[in-house]
Every structure is written in structure tokens, then in C-alpha cells.
Amino acid sequence: MICKRSLVRRTTAVGVASAAALVLAACGGDGDSADSSQHNGHGAGAGSSSASASPTTAQGKHNAADVAFAQGMIPHHRQAVEMADLAEGRARSAEVKKLAADIKRAQAPEIKTLSGWLTSWGEDVPAEGGMDHSLHDTGAMMTAEEMTELENASGTAFDTAFLKMMIKHHEGAVAMAKTEQADGASAAAVKLAGRIVTAQSTEIDQMNTLLGKN
Structure with a gap:
């Protein structure tokens, strides 16, 4: 009513x-x-x-494979940057010098990214100069003798040695990255591994082409 x-x-x-x-x-x-x-x-x-x-949840998710990938790739990248640094004063080919500069430009920032992940995960970041000697057995990294050989070379001899060693080095990185793609839990780490596989496979083809010119 x-x-x-x-x-x-x-x-x-x-x-x-x-x-x-x-x-x-x-x-x-x-x-x-x-x-x-x-x-x-x-x-x-x-x-x-x-x-x-x-x-946030996705970024924080990781497993032992992610840790192994980051801890193995950091010294591996550091050695690639060291090899690339040698090319500036020793390489004869302008193409080899450019390739070395591209490798350094790509891998130096990735070292920082990988180190940041390990820190956020509460894991140890490999010390500067530290090497994972198990990687030598897989051919993923150059031995001290191979690095000395590269340091002592110059001109065309350096170009040839650099290309052969870097092809081997890249093949090791691609293998490590593929393992991360298969076993990793961190979406960001798996994504980076995919970029490494793509970029370094392309560079391997490029280096094989350059090697054929020497």
C-alpha cells in the first residue's frame, strides 16, 4: 500500500x-x-x-634445470665474450670482426640477466674466472690450451682458429639451451634458451660460410 x-x-x-x-x-x-x-x-x-x-607466480617458478642452465651459461658466455674481445686486435677479416662484436653485444647483457635470476632464486652466481670443468668434457667450452692458441694467433690464422673454435663453442651453447627447453620450469629461462638456439644456430651457419672463404 x-x-x-x-x-x-x-x-x-x-x-x-x-x-x-x-x-x-x-x-x-x-x-x-x-x-x-x-x-x-x-x-x-x-x-x-x-x-x-x-x-609473479610464473617468474618465481624454477627448478634444478633452470639453475644448471644459468650457472653453466654464465661462464660459457663469459668465455665467448673473451674470445670476441681478442678479435678486435687480431682478426684480419672485417666480417670476423663484425661477427665478434655482434656476439659480445648479444651475450654480455644475457650474463647480467642470468646472474639476476640466480640471485633472485637464492642460488650462487659463478665467480669471474670460474669455470665449470664438466663443460670441457662436452666440448662446450675451450680449454686453456685452445685459448692460448687463439691469443697467440693473428691475421688469417686467427680468423680460421676463431671461427672453428666459436662454431664448437656455439654448438655447446645450443645443446645446453635445448636441454633447458626440454627440462626447465622458468618461462623466462626457457624463452631465453629458445632465443639462444635460434641466434647461435644462425651464427654457426654464418661462420661455416666464412670458414669456407678462408
Whole structure:
């Protein structure tokens, strides 16, 4: 009755519309509308929370394979940068010098990225000058004798030695990266491994072409 009297008092079209809105709110819009609003609000909230939490969860997820990949790739990259540094003053071919500069430009930042991951995971970052000697057995890294040979070479002899050694070095990196792709849990680390496989496989083809010119 209260609702009906309220409607009668409203004589204008605007009044009727206003009263109707009040009637709906007071007399029966409470149930479904409120529940619907509550569910919609909860759904949006849950979706937002989930979306914001997912990247953090994904970034923090890692396993032993990710740690092994980072700890093995850091000294491997450091040696590649060291080899690339030698090319500046010893290489004869402008193409070899450019390739060496490209390798350094790509791998130096990756060392920082890999080191940052290990720190965030609470794992040890390999010390400067430290070597994973198990990588020598797989051919993934140059031995001290091979590095000395490269340091003592110059001109065309350096170009040939550099290309042969860097092909071998890249093949080791590609193998390590493929293992990470298969076994890693960190999405970021697996993604980096994919970039390493693509980039270094392309450089291997390029170096084989240059080697054929020497």
C-alpha cells in the first residue's frame, strides 16, 4: 500500500519514472540485482587478482634445470665474450670482426640477466674466472690450451682458429639451451634458451660460410 500511495502522489511523467525506480529498489529489486552485482564484482575482483598474481607466480617458478642452465651459461658466455674481445686486435677479416662484436653485444647483457635470476632464486652466481670443468668434457667450452692458441694467433690464422673454435663453442651453447627447453620450469629461462638456439644456430651457419672463404 505504501508503494501504491507513493505512485499516486507523483503526477508528472518525471515523478512517475522516479517513483517507479524507487518501487523497484524498495519492493523487489533487492534480491536479484544485489546478488548479480555482488557476483559481478567478485568475478571482476577474482579475475584481476588472478591476472596480477599469475606473472609473479610464473617468474618465481624454477627448478634444478633452470639453475644448471644459468650457472653453466654464465661462464660459457663469459668465455665467448673473451674470445670476441681478442678479435678486435687480431682478426684480419672485417666480417670476423663484425661477427665478434655482434656476439659480445648479444651475450654480455644475457650474463647480467642470468646472474639476476640466480640471485633472485637464492642460488650462487659463478665467480669471474670460474669455470665449470664438466663443460670441457662436452666440448662446450675451450680449454686453456685452445685459448692460448687463439691469443697467440693473428691475421688469417686467427680468423680460421676463431671461427672453428666459436662454431664448437656455439654448438655447446645450443645443446645446453635445448636441454633447458626440454627440462626447465622458468618461462623466462626457457624463452631465453629458445632465443639462444635460434641466434647461435644462425651464427654457426654464418661462420661455416666464412670458414669456407678462408
